[in-house]
Amino acid sequence: xxxxxxxxxxxxxxxxxxxxxxxxxxxxxxxxxxxxxxxxxxxxxxxxxxxxxxxxxxxxxxxxxxxxxxxxxxxxxxxxxxxxxxxxxxxxxxxxxxxxxxxxxxxxxxxxxxxxxxxxxxxxxxxxxxxxxxxxxxxxxxxxxxxxxxxxxxxxxxxxxxxxxxxxxxxxxxxxxxxxxxxxxxxxxxxxxxxxxxxxxxxxxxxxxxxxxxxxxxxxxxxxxxxxxxxxxxxxxxxxxxxxxxxxxxxxxxxxxxxxxxxxxxxxxxxxxxxxxxxxxxxxxxxxxxxxxxxxxxxxxxxxxxxxxxxxxxxxxxxxxxxxxxxxxxxxxxx
Amino acid sequence: xxxxxxxxxxxxxxxxxxxxxxxxxxxxxxxxxxxxxxxxxxxxxxxxxxxxxxxxxxxxxxxxxxxxxxxxxxxxxxxxxxxxxxxxxxxxxxxxxxxxxxxxxxxxxxxxxxxxxxxxxxxxxxxxxxxxxxxxxxxxxxxxxxxxxxxxxxxxxxxxxxxxxxxxxxxxxxxxxxxxxxxxxxxxxxxxxxxxxxxxxxxxxxxxxxxxxxxxxxxxxxxxxxxxxxxxxxxxxxxxxxxxxxxxxxxxxxxxxxxxxxxxxxxxxxxxxxxxxxxxxxxxxxxxxxxxxxxxxxxxxxxxxxxxxxxxxxxxxxxxxxxxxxxxxxxxxxxxxxxxxxxxxxxxxxxxxxxxxxxxxxxxxxxxxxxxxxxxxxxxxxxxxxxxxxxxxxxxxxxxxxxxxxxxxxxxxxxxxxxxxxxxxxxxxxxxxxxxxxxxxxxxxxxxxxxxxxxxxxxxxxxxxxx
Numbered sequence: 001x002x003x004x005x006x007x008x009x010x011x012x013x014x015x016x017x018x019x020x021x022x023x024x025x026x027x028x029x030x031x032x033x034x035x036x037x038x039x040x041x042x043x044x045x046x047x048x049x050x051x052x053x054x055x056x057x058x059x060x061x062x063x064x065x066x067x068x069x070x071x072x073x074x075x076x077x078x079x080x081x082x083x084x085x086x087x088x089x090x091x092x093x094x095x096x097x098x099x100x101x102x103x104x105x106x107x108x109x110x111x112x113x114x115x116x117x118x119x120x121x122x123x124x125x126x127x128x129x130x131x132x133x134x135x136x137x138x139x140x141x142x143x144x145x146x147x148x149x150x151x152x153x154x155x156x157x158x159x160x161x162x163x164x165x166x167x168x169x170x171x172x173x174x175x176x177x178x179x180x181x182x183x184x185x186x187x188x189x190x191x192x193x194x195x196x197x198x199x200x201x202x203x204x205x206x207x208x209x210x211x212x213x214x215x216x217x218x219x220x221x222x223x224x225x226x227x228x229x230x231x232x233x234x235x236x237x238x239x240x241x242x243x244x245x246x247x248x249x250x251x252x253x254x255x256x257x258x259x260x261x262x263x264x265x266x267x268x269x270x271x272x273x274x275x276x277x278x279x280x281x282x283x284x285x286x287x288x289x290x291x292x293x294x295x296x297x298x299x300x301x302x303x304x305x306x307x308x309x310x311x312x313x314x315x316x317x318x319x320x321x322x323x324x325x326x327x328x329x330x331x332x333x334x335x
Numbered sequence: 336x337x338x339x340x341x342x343x344x345x346x347x348x349x350x351x352x353x354x355x356x357x358x359x360x361x362x363x364x365x366x367x368x369x370x371x372x373x374x375x376x377x378x379x380x381x382x383x384x385x386x387x388x389x390x391x392x393x394x395x396x397x398x399x400x401x402x403x404x405x406x407x408x409x410x411x412x413x414x415x416x417x418x419x420x421x422x423x424x425x426x427x428x429x430x431x432x433x434x435x436x437x438x439x440x441x442x443x444x445x446x447x448x449x450x451x452x453x454x455x456x457x458x459x460x461x462x463x464x465x466x467x468x469x470x471x472x473x474x475x476x477x478x479x480x481x482x483x484x485x486x487x488x489x490x491x492x493x494x495x496x497x498x499x500x501x502x503x504x505x506x507x508x509x510x511x512x513x514x515x516x517x518x519x520x521x522x523x524x525x526x527x528x529x530x531x532x533x534x535x536x537x538x539x540x541x542x543x544x545x546x547x548x549x550x551x552x553x554x555x556x557x558x559x560x561x562x563x564x565x566x567x568x569x570x571x572x573x574x575x576x577x578x579x580x581x582x583x584x585x586x587x588x589x590x591x592x593x594x595x596x597x598x599x600x601x602x603x604x605x606x607x608x609x610x611x612x613x614x615x616x617x618x619x620x621x622x623x624x625x626x627x628x629x630x631x632x633x634x635x636x637x638x639x640x641x642x643x644x645x646x647x648x649x650x651x652x653x654x655x656x657x658x659x660x661x662x663x664x665x666x667x668x669x670x671x672x673x674x675x676x677x678x679x680x681x682x683x684x685x686x687x688x689x690x691x692x693x694x695x696x697x698x699x700x701x702x703x704x705x706x707x708x709x710x711x712x713x714x715x716x717x718x719x720x721x722x723x724x725x726x727x728x729x730x731x732x733x734x735x736x737x738x739x740x741x742x743x744x745x746x747x748x749x750x751x752x753x754x755x756x757x758x759x760x761x762x763x764x765x766x767x768x769x770x771x772x773x774x775x776x777x778x779x780x781x782x783x784x785x786x787x788x789x790x791x792x793x794x795x796x797x798x799x800x801x802x
Contacts, residue, residue: 084514089431109493111496
């Protein structure tokens, strides 16, 4: 029963896919089955819409989410009324989504359900807190499409990454793309002192000086970064971008003469919207990337089948990915 | 139909009052927005009496836990208006809607018990029948599903479902059987929901009244809470033949702003009756604030709220008409003068039919002083013979109007000590009003411009022209 015991060390985990059809739902069903066997009090919620019976992009059959007696879940009113399980409504959230109000329910007799959830990670965090207060040991968040934001350590304590043939039918490309995200997830954390200094830096671009003191560079967004902002390195070579970081900033930094001494700090890996190429060039020139808070990656799961029907050799793919990442990779259909 | 919602954006200070009512529920907020303009003394006095009773409850420690419980219940209150509309229309309610009705009925029951000895909160609907229908197993919990006890076929069907799904990977035959059982369950559940909806329909009026009572309780407690926290007073309603008089009148928004900055705030005494009262005074003497505050107090009164004064005797009006500020509407191609004069004109026409409170701030100030003065004269003459209560601020002298005049005292030389700056100028202002027999207005504009540090040459030249 790989990695399930590790899950139990956390109150909340997210399951995120690198792409659509990377087997998030298969992975979630595997975990739910094991948790039911272990008798762990569990709740499931989601962000956006997931668990459709057929995939809305490729119209391929999708495994449904199976929930067991005693488990709690949140879904939209529309999907609640379509469920194929016996459950009791515990609460209804007055905030409406496009699919109606959010219904919290407890399963009385196992069955299947379509999960659709809140649109924001803020609501998600509140749901996790509520479940925790109600004595739920573990809340699992199922992500929609390839949204990574819920894997932010500010939302869930730990994450499971789903990858697979849907990312690329070419094993080497799949390995390369997965390894890139894996590297971002495992970016080095800043020191405790730096984290404390940057605690109040909620927006814009900041600098850390040699004494670890944070200075606001008065650039409200890194997208506004240009030559007219003065010397952004006047306090030192360490910068903190509180919001999203794209290739544009990385390329800007890569072109600076002090790039080899440079440290760019981001909040967490979900704030990075960068390509492997820009990241490689920045690090090759000596630049370093750090996070305020690192996500705890519990496992990497692989779906060897792509929605177009292409199938990788599961054992070979898991083995090569395990070696490339240095962490175990599982095909949950095989375990 | 005039209600809070239609008046809320007419004056920022009134919006501030409404926004600072500590409402617990969306239902309460909806109820407040729908609160009608109270036009009879009886209605106003009845509402003020309830607010007074609610204040007594809030101040009495013995009710603290009951009030806290009711407020907690109000926070949990969902707006089930849509569900009740469906029920009334004969629509079969969904499980989610049935949950909401049950949740509400239980919550109302808890509130009834909490308010048992609180007379001003009237919860007198009987929803026991609703609870009995939606809580057949007498759990007392708001949780809801189509319980086994609703239909004898459900329990064996669900038992069979459990048996078939005992194994992780049921065989295809079992899966077909499971699908079939779910379909049968859905059909039975649908029958139950149809039956429940029919059985609940006779309660729809009681449910609606109960929801309204909860909403009203929220509004009442919020009004009472604000009256206590802000030190508002219960106004005495007087006939329209008598003047309204308010002592210690304050503008809540400005007062709180000043207090936050540790600046002085001076309440004022004012009396206004039918006819026109001209308000004069130096610039920065608070004439516009006075107009707005009188208007806010009148609106609060007529929505059944305590008013921001130490003492108040107030007559009722049919509406408050604000003619304040730059009404320029470039989108309609209107200049500030055009916008203002159109607004004043329509107000005059209304004032011939209704008893209004008309608040006009420096009318015709954006046109030439000869015609401007004539316009103010005409407005004053017309309104002075109508029953409306009119306040007009002006800087024009010698208008020749025989109406009442009040002057803001303004700068008090004796109070000036140390350096006078734009930041501390309000410390040297006396905002109180005095009766003024003269037809002259204060000439302190250049002095104030100097205090504000304006261009010296401009001031020197202007002084030369004034002589």
